[in-house]
Each structure stands twice: as C-alpha cells, then as structure tokens.
Amino acid sequence: MKATGIVRRIDDLGRIVIPKEIRRTLRIREGDPLEIYTDSNGEVIFKKYSPIGEMSPFASQYAEVLYKATSMPTLVCDRDHVVAVSGVPKKEFMERRITQPLEDLMEARNSFSIFSSKDTNFQPVEGIDRNAGLVYPIIASGDVTGAVIMLANEEIKGENIIEANTKLAQTAATFLGKQMEE
Numbered sequence: 001m002k003a004t005g006i007v008r009r010i011d012d013l014g015r016i017v018i019p020k021e022i023r024r025t026l027r028i029r030e031g032d033p034l035e036i037y038t039d040s041n042g043e044v045i046f047k048k049y050s051p052i053g054e055m056s057p058f059a060s061q062y063a064e065v066l067y068k069a070t071s072m073p074t075l076v077c078d079r080d081h082v083v084a085v086s087g088v089p090k091k092e093f094m095e096r097r098i099t100q101p102l103e104d105l106m107e108a109r110n111s112f113s114i115f116s117s118k119d120t121n122f123q124p125v126e127g128i129d130r131n132a133g134l135v136y137p138i139i140a141s142g143d144v145t146g147a148v149i150m151l152a153n154e155e156i157k158g159e160n161i162i163e164a165n166t167k168l169a170q171t172a173a174t175f176l177g178k179q180m181e182e
Contacts, residue, residue, distance in 0.1 A: 135148070
C-alpha cells in the first residue's frame with residue numbers, strides 16, 4: 001500500500017472526503033460504487049467496484065466466441081480497465097487502462113465502427129498501438145458499465161461480413177448488459 005500523506009477527518013454523519021487528486025488519478029466519478037474491505041490490522045481499503053469485473057470469466061468466454069466467429073480480436077472492458085481478452089496476448093491487454101476517447105464514447109453512449117467512420121485511428125487501450133474496429137457500450141439498468149471492443153483487422157472485407165460483425169458486437173454488449181441486470 002502507498003501512503004499519500006493526506007489525512008482527512010470523518011464528519012458527524014460518518015463520511016470522509018476522498019481528495020480530488022486521488023479521485024482524478026483513479027478515475028473515481030461521482031456516483032461510482034466503491035467496495036469497502038477491512039483487515040485484522042485495522043486498515044480500511046476502498047476499491048472501485050466493477051460489475052463487469054464480477055463477470056470476468058463469463059465475459060472471457062463471450063470474447064473467445066466472438067473472436068472465433070469473426071477473426072477480430074475481442075476485448076471486454078469496464079469503465080476503466082480491460083477485463084476480458086481473446087485473439088491477442090492476454091498479458092499485453094489485461095488490466096490495462098482504457099483511453100480517454102473510449103471513456104468519452106462510452107459516457108456519450110455512442111458506438112464506433114471503423115467501417116463507417118472517417119477517422120480510422122481510434123485506440124481503445126492505453127499504451128497499445130492497436131485500433132478499434134467496432135465498439136459498443138454495455139448498458140445495464142440504464143448505466144454504462146463497460147464496452148465490447150473488436151480490434152481492427154485487415155482481413156475483414158465485404159459488406160455482409162462487416163454488417164454481421166457489427167450486429168455480433170452489438171448483440172454481445174446487449175447480452176452482457178442483461179446478464180448484469182439479473
């Protein structure tokens with residue numbers, strides 16, 4: 001654990017303010033759920049809660065199926081990190097942060113398709129020089145919880161294949177969102 005040197009007092013309602021610098025660094029937004037852990041040494045640990053992260057094994061299986069069906073490497077992310085990978089080395093992508101443009105796209109509840117966009121340079125993962133081919137936000141109970149990302153692949157050609165892959169990404173995002181609602 002890393003000390004920040006910041007000390008805060010608990011108010012009369014039991015609340016504590018997490019400093020803005022820490023919220024910005026860890027991408028904690030207003031309304032974000034936090035899990036609270038305690039240990040035997042009296043430490044209290046706050047961790048961002050990720051509903052998609054809870055479904056990581058299931059999301060990994062879904063990513064694997066999408067990759068096998070489309071030949072497009074597939075990622076599933078929560079609002080901050082990649083949680084499932086197929087078709088590319090897991091060590092490179094797992095737990096990597098998503099880029100600000102992807103975060104903005106999800107917040108706006110928009111999708112992205114390299115096939116219908118004039119801008120083909122859309123990098124979804126920080127530190128990785130791979131462009132997205134398709135991105136669909138995962139929405140559960142009215143909230144954006146993550147995205148299904150299919151990385152660009154030069155082999156994908158033909159209008160029917162592009163349309164089918166787009167529908168598959170959209171279906172995956174909708175299905176994962178419905179799974180989280182249950």
